[in-house]
Amino acid sequence: METQLYIYNTLVRKKQLFKPIAPPHVGLYVCGPTVYGDAHLGHARAAITFDIVFRYLIHLGYKVRYVRNITDVGHLENDADEGEDKIAKKARIEELEPMEVVKFYTDRYHANMDELNVLHPSIEPTASGHIIEQIELVKEILKNGYGYEADGSVYFDVEKYNRKFEYGKLSGRKIEDLLQNTRELAGQEEKKNGFDFALWKRADSRHIMHWPSPWSEGFPGWHLECSAMAAKYLGDPFDIHGGGMDLLFPHHESEIAQSNAAHGHDPVKFWMHNNMITVNGQKMGKSLNNFITLDEFFTGNHESLVQAYSPMTIRFFILQAHYRSTLDFSNEALQAAEKGLSKLFETYKLIDQLKPAHTSSFDIDAIKNSLENAMNDDFNTPVTIAQLFELSRMINLANDGKASLKQPDIDQLKQIFGLYLFDVLGLIPEKNNSNDQLVNYLMDTILELRKQAKENKDWATSDRIRDELAKLNIQVKDTKEGARWSFN
Numbered sequence: 001m002e003t004q005l006y007i008y009n010t011l012v013r014k015k016q017l018f019k020p021i022a023p024p025h026v027g028l029y030v031c032g033p034t035v036y037g038d039a040h041l042g043h044a045r046a047a048i049t050f051d052i053v054f055r056y057l058i059h060l061g062y063k064v065r066y067v068r069n070i071t072d073v074g075h076l077e078n079d080a081d082e083g084e085d086k087i088a089k090k091a092r093i094e095e096l097e098p099m100e101v102v103k104f105y106t107d108r109y110h111a112n113m114d115e116l117n118v119l120h121p122s123i124e125p126t127a128s129g130h131i132i133e134q135i136e137l138v139k140e141i142l143k144n145g146y147g148y149e150a151d152g153s154v155y156f157d158v159e160k161y162n163r164k165f166e167y168g169k170l171s172g173r174k175i176e177d178l179l180q181n182t183r184e185l186a187g188q189e190e191k192k193n194g195f196d197f198a199l200w201k202r203a204d205s206r207h208i209m210h211w212p213s214p215w216s217e218g219f220p221g222w223h224l225e226c227s228a229m230a231a232k233y234l235g236d237p238f239d240i241h242g243g244g245m246d247l248l249f250p251h252h253e254s255e256i257a258q259s260n261a262a263h264g265h266d267p268v269k270f271w272m273h274n275n276m277i278t279v280n281g282q283k284m285g286k287s288l289n290n291f292i293t294l295d296e297f298f299t300g301n302h303e304s305l306v307q308a309y310s311p312m313t314i315r316f317f318i319l320q321a322h323y324r325s326t327l328d329f330s331n332e333a334l335q336a337a338e339k340g341l342s343k344l345f346e347t348y349k350l351i352d353q354l355k356p357a358h359t360s361s362f363d364i365d366a367i368k369n370s371l372e373n374a375m376n377d378d379f380n381t382p383v384t385i386a387q388l389f390e391l392s393r394m395i396n397l398a399n400d401g402k403a404s405l406k407q408p409d410i411d412q413l414k415q416i417f418g419l420y421l422f423d424v425l426g427l428i429p430e431k432n433n434s435n436d437q438l439v440n441y442l443m444d445t446i447l448e449l450r451k452q453a454k455e456n457k458d459w460a461t462s463d464r465i466r467d468e469l470a471k472l473n474i475q476v477k478d479t480k481e482g483a484r485w486s487f488n
């Protein structure tokens with residue numbers, strides 16, 4: 001692990017060399033969805049951003065424990081401390097149990113993430129499954145004097161906290177400005193200050209999700225779950241905490257405050273935030289009629305869409321922008337992404353048809369280095385993709401006889417191209433429109449395993465692979481250039 005990975009740390013507002021607290025282990029926590037509706041592009045961007053982080057850290061040889069939570073209780077309307085719980089509201093309207101809503105949308109979220117080829121997190125904890133841990137955290141904060149009880153609810157005392165620590169260090173907000181902005185909000189009577197946030201809320205009679213606690217029958221504040229679950233599974237402090245930019249304040253700011261108040265130190269070394277997606281330059285929102293779910297993208301079933309877009313097109317479109325830049329959706333941009341990606345897949349297929357030469361016109365190592373440098377520079381996927389297009393240009397030149405490549409360079413090129421396209425960027429050929437590519441890819445994998453078996457003198461395995469393939473009418477021939485296959 002000599003690679004020098006630099007990550008932009010929102011906390012210090014600059015790129016810093018990444019060093020895990022306890023290498024080779026890395027703890028990664030990402031705020032997952034509140035499951036009360038279908039996933040949209042914003043969900044896809046956050047999930048794909050941190051999927052790239054997860055994949056690249058694994059590629060570098062780290063052992064990553066990736067925790068992404070499911071918020072199933074405590075997230076109130078307008079992200080504030082008043083109003084109805086988002087999930088309870090949906091349950092009331094649909095006449096369902098809240099946990100039916102949670103299960104339904106969690107399943108749909110998982111299906112969407114699988115379609116986008118987002119790797120599963122190592123642990124996916126829920127807020128409702130960690131009420132005890134959250135109550136313990138509130139007790140700690142109260143014991144240290146940074147919380148107060150009011151009519152069965154418990155609030156975080158931001159002003160008192162700010163005398164010793166710095167509230168606003170992540171978002172750059174100043175407590176004086178917050179005071180001005182929150183004074184007029186309704187329903188804040190129990191709080192000493194408008195910017196104090198709930199750690200525990202007493203449930204009123206219409207609130208259906210509640211648990212016993214030392215203060216009241218109630219439910220945890222929204223920010224609490226992430227502090228409690230991250231500390232439980234990743235320790236305190238841990239390496240990387242991610243989420244969308246919209247969570248920076250108050251959610252992540254409050255997570256930092258809770259941990260400092262309970263344990264006396266910051267919970268996280270690196271804070272990462274992905275930027276938002278706009279639609280024709282406008283913010284996405286249900287009221288703006290530009291709110292398109294992932295299923296609508298995949299089926300093309302929305303009035304703003306001129307066609308359906310495959311999950312891999314969506315993934316490629318998202319990766320074409322750096323995660324810290326805004327990304328504007330338009331049909332034209334997605335159509336361009338669709339074309340670009342199919343060009344890369346086509347080129348990958350072409351590598352096998354290249355005729356080896358005695359000399360090479362290209363420096364493959366230089367390309368390999370620039371791919372690595374791009375990813376090491378704060379996961380710069382647009383530059384990585386640009387380098388893949390550069391590789392693609394070389395392959396096409398060689399295929400047209402306008403450039404030459406030696407066999408070892410062709411092999412290396414194929415390995416690098418596949419590594420970055422499939423493993424690091426997670427772009428895989430889709431079965432609906434490219435069965436051939438999928439078969440080619442699977443055959444490459446199978447023949448690679450057979451080659452390894454032969455190298456290990458594991459003849460039983462290598463023979464078994466050959467025989468099983470023969471049953472499928474696939475013939476494998478060993479040549480000087482390696483194994484070749486064809487349908488009988």
Ligand code: ZN
Pocket residue numbers: 030031032226251
């Ligand atoms: Zn969170």
